[in-house]
Amino acid sequence: MYKSSSVLNWGDSYLEMFPTRALFIHKTRELLICDIHLGKGEYFQRNGIPLTNNSDEQNLLRIKNIVKEVRPNKLIILGDLFHSKYSISESLKSKVERLSSTLNIKIELIVGNHDIGCRVKNIRFIEFKRSSNFIFSHEPLDKSEKNFLNICGHYHPKIYLRNAKDKLSFRCFALDEKENVLYLPAFGDLTGGYPCKNSFKKWAIISDNQILEI
């Protein structure tokens, strides 16, 4: 029952969900991730809270690994690449700016609420985007459009499993079939999450290499 990836069909497109918290659209060869929150550690440090920044390095490394594995044409980040405009150190900035050339791939960022005011080179900042029968945004759009799937981030969805004697929670992909919205799990390690509606269809990320439809 555990898989190394799960599949969702939308129209004539074939979407693959990875336990590495990324979504791949085969038709357009676009790879989607969201909510990385780079610089979060340093933002906390500036405010007198000792949270390590080791996770930035880890998050960037994980991006590189996925890109190498999936070989997309384009990497699209659905918002909140950074945690705050106040906490982008020079070294972080240059690492992010080099990302596109290191991976030899175009990178686009749908600007999320945390990205406001952030400026980096070699990444295209856009408001939202249509591609084939998809709409990419950071927060879900107010109105759903027929036959269009709105893929977004922002919510950090998690699934909570419990019975009378045990409980566990996992990051998940969540599909709202009524509104045609697919929420991606937060990519960053230093992010928490929120429970999502019961009616949503969910794919739980059990570990780095296991995903499970629930």
Place this chain on the structure above:
Amino acid sequence: MTVATNKTSIEQIKKFFYENHWKPLPFQLKSWEAYLNGENGVIQVPTGCGKTYAALMGPLSKLKECRKKFGLYILFITPLKALSRDLKNSINTAAIYFDGEITVGIRNGDTSQYEKKKQILNPPNILITTPESLSLLLSNKESKNLFKNLFSIIVDEWHELMGSKRGNQCELSLSWLRGNRKDLQIWAMSATIGNIEEAGRAIIGVKAKAPTIISTNIQKEIEITSVLPEDETTFPWGGHLGLRNYSSLLKILDKNKSTLLFTNTRNQSERWYQCLKFCLPEMEEKIALHHGSLDKDERKVVEDGVKNGLIKWVVCTSSLDLGIDFQPVDQIVQIGSAKNLARLIQRAGRSSHRPGGKSNIIFMPTNSLELFEISAMRRIIKSGVSEKINLPELSFDVLLQHLVSLACGPGFNSIIEKERIKDCWSYRNLNNKDWDWCIEFLEYGGKCLKAYPKYKKIEREKSKDDKNKFNYFVKDKSLIRMHKFNIGTITSDKFINVKYSRGKSLGNLEENFASKLKAGDIFYFAGRMLQFVKMRDMTLYVKNSSKKSSLIPAWVGGQMAISDLLSDSLRKEIDICTELDHRGDHLNKELNSLLPILKKQKAVSNIPKRNQLLIEIYKTKDLTNLFVFTLDGKFVNEGIAFLWASRLAKKKKSTFSITANDFGFSLTASEDYDFKIIKEEFFYLIENKNLEDDLENAINFSELTKRRFKNIAQISGLVNHNNPTKTKSSSQLQISSSLFYDVFAKYEEDHLLIKQAHAEVKEYQLENKRITNSLKRLSNLKMILNETETPSPFAFPLLVERLKNTLSNESIEKRVEKLIKKYNR
């Protein structure tokens, strides 16, 4: 002072007493003499015997000699805000007699900003404050100056502070004040406790001369009346509200007498208030609600209402617990177990605030098993033994908070401060390595410097007097603001204000509850039905609603277990009940009313004798439950439960959920688990061999440490309470304590705060020593193992308990498989 001046001082105090038609009691005389002799110590007398004047008169007569118009000379620390106003009145009465110009001020969470500023500029001669506010005062830039005249500190109700981290906070503040003025005299007042010497040490420090202990043999007589069920079949076995029996209570309560009804939780007080108002519509205007989460104006209305007699009954929590003088209170009701004797006696004491008076308390059990407790308490009171209250040791979270406070205010020198802190009783075992870690944590963020490039909380600054020395300060103004905002969070969770849309503030709720509400939801709070309008900037806006809802907020409070002393007596009580053949003639009133339940227990299973250990197995459709009645107080029972779960899981990989109460514990496993294994493994389960390792195992396979860490992260300033004035940016500073835990565990193995969480689990939950003793006791017992068709009366409360812990050594995959079985159904 010389002997002669001491004598004149005492004569003068006596004169004040005589003029008020009081007679000084021997312990009061002793206290005055000891104070004037320059001694420090503890006054240990029951509530309502006049200990305030015992502690106060010495300092007052000294104050007369040296007082200037402005300047703080005497500090009065009380555990509760509610006490301050009454305290001020009684201090004033005495102060005016000595010197009409003496000024008395109050400083706590309810004091206005304007008033606080004024107090710093022109300090009152006597200041009444709480441990949290004192800690805040130390973080003031002017603190050295403010306390330079201070010669005396009185700590009120010290036994209430001692049992928690607030006691640590208080100790640390005292250590700094002692360092600031070497000749400071410190006295504490305490109820009767078993370890009074230790209580005294904690107040005056480890190195000082032994504390003077002043006690009296005044014995207050206490009469406990239990509300017994009229109809045995309606008596609830489980639950914690006790509402089902309200009619029995109403029959014995007098509507015209002033009455305090104490509940254990704020949620319970809201429910009882709602129930009483509903049942007694004619009393509507005369019943009020009082708990710590209500707005201070709301509380004041109630306090005043009781004083002028308009309000007759108050449903309250411990917010009204201590010496606040509502004169006269005629009836005291305790709803649910008071958990320890000291608290019950304290509350009973409110019914006669006069030396020598007899105090009465009506006990309203919330479940039948509590009647055992009250029966046990009665027997203990008769025997005259008292309980111990232990201070938590080496709480690094409180220490870190204290150090940052100092760095925000007067600054500190590492070498000097270390010595001061090691003078505190609960930090006497602090070693250099841990101290260095604390400083490093505050200065650099942690061991791995590269990981914290932007971090600086405390910074060095060369000392003005000595160029070779340096002091630590917090320089960033926003850090200072944030820190000050976080002090006072020793006990509480994150709070949201509740306000009417038009502006009146009602009180506060835990964020956890508020976050689950949607616009339009109705809930009951502050004695009103309210409708959620919107939530903005950490404020929940509401309007009145005529609709009804059963939704009532819960506040996470400290869990309590009955004391050791009480659990021992509890076992005796149950032993008495094993002989049921005599129609209960030999049983007292409480036990007698339990007869139907005891008979049922005997029919379904057994009642254990003192030399027996009762174990029951009960199967439901998809779960198997094991109930073990260790009768050892909630935390010890829980400890043994974790130990057994860990040992059983070693034999066969499994997931258990664990519940404990004061009677015993239950382990729950899936339906195919065969608990009969404990028959063969009994000696393995109770042996003391490998205890340490097995407990360690239990900690690792459960979430215990993570849960402990939550509170630690808050106190040490990792997780911030929301600052209402700065909502936008602070929302970007939110991260859950469990994420912190994971990050620390991953990148910094030796993190002291994680170690503390671990230590706290061992200290309070899986306490090695007490478990060892308990296992020793169990090994002498004969096991009775019953499989029951229905849950027995003893087992029922454990079965319905909702808060559960999980221990598992199965793989995540296996656990998910079991979890989704139900999910998909």
